Amino acid sequence: MSRFPMRLDIRRGHVDMSHGSGGRAMAQLIDELFLHHLDNALLRQGNDQAAFTVSAGRMVMSTDGHVISPLFFPGGDIGSLAVHGTLNDIAMSGAKPLYLAAGFILEEGFPLADLERIVISMAAAANAAGVPVVTGDTKVVERGKGDGVFITTTGVGVVPEGLAISGDGARPGDAILISGSMGDHGVAIMSSRENLEFETRIESDSAALHTLVAAMVDAVPEIHCLRDPTRGGLATTLNELAQQSGVGMRLREATIPVRSAVQAACELLGLDPLYVANEGKLICICPAVAAERLLAVMRNHPLAAEAAIIGEVVEDAESFVQMETSFGGSRIVDWLAGEQLPRIC
């Protein structure tokens, strides 16, 4: 029998200040909504922390705040995104993610039905990834002090032995690979935010990449860098890596996959797909000799069927990322300046 005489009215109810007060209402929300869907042995213990034993070796830890608007978008929602985002940050060290923690900041008045939808999606993403949410926190802020719901997730993972993957590891001569098409997530968000309807529905690529990474490091342990090109897109992430490693890069535009619907939306909005965010793609830099072997492994994985070698690392004291354009000219691919704002003409 339930600890609470009346079940939470998820269908019609809303978050109120008592749900963050630490009292019975909060306990009920946690019980009937969070624990109900995210259920696992550690979470069920109901402690303010999760205790677990770790194996020897190098651990990684990462945290990521999610404030996306709209909360629900084609191809995902803030719940699945909060799981994928942190799993990917962990995975980009080559690590196997083990556990997640989640902190929710809810705005007074937020519909419980929407919250449940988000938590169900989060649970599905965590289950699919095989990484449980083992501890969490809920706070409520007054109406107008939040934007529905913010979710911060933190993850821990363990790095297999023999890996040395880091943003400063790129060396001249290395090959640069990406796992698939660029710009899907950003365009999906922007088109749902602006209510732009395209003939082809553009879905976010939000996905957890740790199984892809596991296959990659298994085949080619000598991978030098891994990073997911989220905010700022491919262009900004490559510039970060070039700067960190003290090298330059040369790309071939024609080899970078961009979906035609994404290309079209970018034309319309005046954006460059190379600067648009991704949530289910990775960049990999590895010794040139291993590139073809790695490409074959990647293409064999469902999340990287369109993987491609897009260029190489070169010596460059100024760390420029240059690109041979599809048109036959060349240009610099610079950092994103400010926000990408739509052009007017």
Next chain:
Amino acid sequence: MKYIDEFRQRDLAETLAAAIDREADHRRHYRIMEFCGGHTHAIFRYGVQDLMPANVRFIHGPGCPVCVLPIGRIDSAIALVEVHGVILCTYGDMLRVPASDRRSLLKVKAEGGDVRMVYSTQDALKIARDNPGRQVVFFAIGFETTTPPTAVALQQAQAEGLQNFSVFCNHVLTPAAMRAILDAPQRAGEAALAIDGFLGPSHVSTIIGSHAYAPLARRYGKPVVIAGFEPLDVMQSALMVIRQLNEGRCEVENEYSRVVTAEGNRKAQARVAEVFELRPTFEWRGLGLVADSALRIRPEYANLDAEQRFEVAAISASDVKGCECPSILRGVKRPVDCKLFGTVCSPENPMGSCMVSSEGACAAYWSYGRFRQPDDAGAVQEGVA
């Protein structure tokens, strides 16, 4: 992508490059000003200069609407928000343009000012309808392309009796700016203006038509070729300018014939004429005061004119000291000739207007071409005629 990729094909680019190389007389230089920022953007984004022979140069003109708006007008817009408490609606690229005291609309917004980015004048009208208790001002900027939608919005607001909507009008005219560039006297320490021909605007010309440039081509003896914004359009148009120069012609030709007609969009022109009239003079960043170069709202619509409703003071603010935007906008200096370029002035912290929009000459140099030697990428060559 259909109707786009066709104008970006590499093999066609190579064929055109070969034709340009064959037809360009190697004993002379061809200095072609692309007026529009859209062309500047295409030239840099696709690396078009790399496909040109060394004696064919692009000179980047002032056709970037946010680049030419003087600081004083942005200060006035800020005053509308801070002094009069209006909701200011603006196109996105206006947000980062530097105003006086290193401020911008983006900073005003961060400090609590109600500045909203819109995609069209219709969004601004909607905001006015949704906020009957607030004054809503549309910050109207741009060349002839963006003028008709502003005219339509004013007529709609008039018809609806929308009391809380008004327009801060800053619309400017292209042919007047081209004349101003060609008429500008040589300044001390500046190279002589060296422009052999123009790539004419694409979107602007859809409205005003290619005929609009005929007096200019005749009077100044400069060929004008209306060019589309795709890289193949730019190359084909450059070839057309080169042919005219080789044959001693100075005509208006229309490469962008898939969209632009000789007479332009008559309906749009009529709407604009109903709502706007010429301003006797208007200040341009880089070009100074230019006669008959901008539009203001007609007396019939005076009740929707923000400048009258709020008594907007004319603020004259000087550009940042050392900024070479004025010379760059007139094509007589290159971005790399400016001491501020890449030192204190960058897209993250623009000092001058050319660094603000990706269509500005400085931002394009910085974002797409700064690794090159100054002699590449559109340098103005001296001593060769």
